Amino acid sequence: MSTKTIKKPTSLDDTTLIDFYRQMALLRVFEERCAEQYMLGKIRGFVHLYIGQEAVAVGAISVLQKDDYVTTHYRDHGHALARGLTPNSVMAELFGKSTGCSKGMGGSMHLFDAPSNFAGGYAIVAGHLPLTNGLAFAFKYNNDKRLVATFFGDGALNEGEAHEVMNMAALWKLPVIFVCENNQYGMGIPLEDSMANPKLTEMAKAYGMPSAKVDGMNVLAVRDATEAAVKHVRAGNGPYFLEFSTYRFRGHSMADPVLYRTKEEEGKYRKLDPILTFGEWLISNKKATQDQLDKINLAIEYIVEESVKFADESPFPKIDDLYKNIYAETT
Ligand SMILES: Cc1ncc(C[n+]2csc(CCOP(=O)(O)OP(=O)(O)O)c2C)c(N)n1
Numbered sequence: 001m002s003t004k005t006i007k008k009p010t011s012l013d014d015t016t017l018i019d020f021y022r023q024m025a026l027l028r029v030f031e032e033r034c035a036e037q038y039m040l041g042k043i044r045g046f047v048h049l050y051i052g053q054e055a056v057a058v059g060a061i062s063v064l065q066k067d068d069y070v071t072t073h074y075r076d077h078g079h080a081l082a083r084g085l086t087p088n089s090v091m092a093e094l095f096g097k098s099t100g101c102s103k104g105m106g107g108s109m110h111l112f113d114a115p116s117n118f119a120g121g122y123a124i125v126a127g128h129l130p131l132t133n134g135l136a137f138a139f140k141y142n143n144d145k146r147l148v149a150t151f152f153g154d155g156a157l158n159e160g161e162a163h164e165v166m167n168m169a170a171l172w173k174l175p176v177i178f179v180c181e182n183n184q185y186g187m188g189i190p191l192e193d194s195m196a197n198p199k200l201t202e203m204a205k206a207y208g209m210p211s212a213k214v215d216g217m218n219v220l221a222v223r224d225a226t227e228a229a230v231k232h233v234r235a236g237n238g239p240y241f242l243e244f245s246t247y248r249f250r251g252h253s254m255a256d257p258v259l260y261r262t263k264e265e266e267g268k269y270r271k272l273d274p275i276l277t278f279g280e281w282l283i284s285n286k287k288a289t290q291d292q293l294d295k296i297n298l299a300i301e302y303i304v305e306e307s308v309k310f311a312d313e314s315p316f317p318k319i320d321d322l323y324k325n326i327y328a329e330t331t
């Protein structure tokens with residue numbers, strides 16, 4: 001395992017750095033338990049794990065204000081937890097229980113939490129991008145200095161609406177950070193087989209938007225890049241595009257046997273595991289001891305175990321709840 005990926009010195013204090021580790025480890029253990037609970041039939045429907053990509057959500061969301069908005073796609077567990085939703089409310093949502101963040105009505109792909117300004121979790125590829133512009137337009141219109149960070153995959157850039165949204169955001173100087181998590185695949189299709197030009201930041205350039213391509217396996221690099229983007233956007237200069245190079249260690253969804261890539265390729269990226277490499281970096285730079293990290297890992301196991309128990313023991317929504325929170329006439 002190499003720690004070479006994290007080179008730059010950081011001015012962040014040890015507590016903050018250790019907390020990055022804690023958050024990433026929480027995302028990982030939480031999702032390992034999700035996979036288990038899916039196999040047990042406790043979680044149904046589609047489940048897209050974020051395992052391998054944890055540094056992006058944790059690093060990027062760490063520089064947002066609490067009152068900024070976050071929107072994301074269906075691979076949303078990591079963003080929700082990094083935004084501060086509790087493991088209990090997310091696990092209960094995955095179980096379809098009424099104590100879930102979306103009251104059991106959304107499931108894995110539709111996590112939502114108004115108090116955290118976490119505006120979802122959307123199943124349609126790029127479908128949340130127009131909503132993102134809407135939120136950002138409201139901020140701009142009201143002369144509000146808040147911004148929206150929107151997370152999406154490389155595949156979303158093959159959708160027409162992604163381009164309409166980037167065009168409008170740039171034209172109207174909307175406060176949006178476009179966070180593209182380039183995990184190199186859209187389902188089983190490698191980027192190069194679906195895109196005429198896989199240099200993603202060039203798409204941002206086409207709309208006159210500043211951009212950066214950054215190592216998405218390195219939480220500190222993600223944080224630094226997002227900090228620069230936040231500064232630019234919050235100053236009223238319009239949107240910013242970030243491409244984070246990353247890799248999902250598991251299949252596209254729980255139903256994917258991953259027959260389209262080699263074990264060698266997977267092994268190469270496993271060596272860049274954002275949690276292991278950061279843990280090693282913390283220890284070799286004397287920011288934390290192995291004992292500290294072990295204690296964190298143990299505490300996380302307990303928290304996640306509790307979330308499974310909470311979800312399991314929570315009630316399902318009632319049949320009458322089906323008619324709540326909908327716009328159509330039901331009489
Ligand atoms: C408009 C639309 N087309 C197709 C799908 C089916 N679909 C779900 S995820 C996905 C791949 C998207 O890949 P990417 O944006 O790279 O995100 P990743 O899953 O890699 O995180 C597709 C095609 C969908 N949900 N919505």
Ligand SMILES: [Mg+2]
Nearest residue numbers: 153154185186
């Ligand atoms: Mg992808």
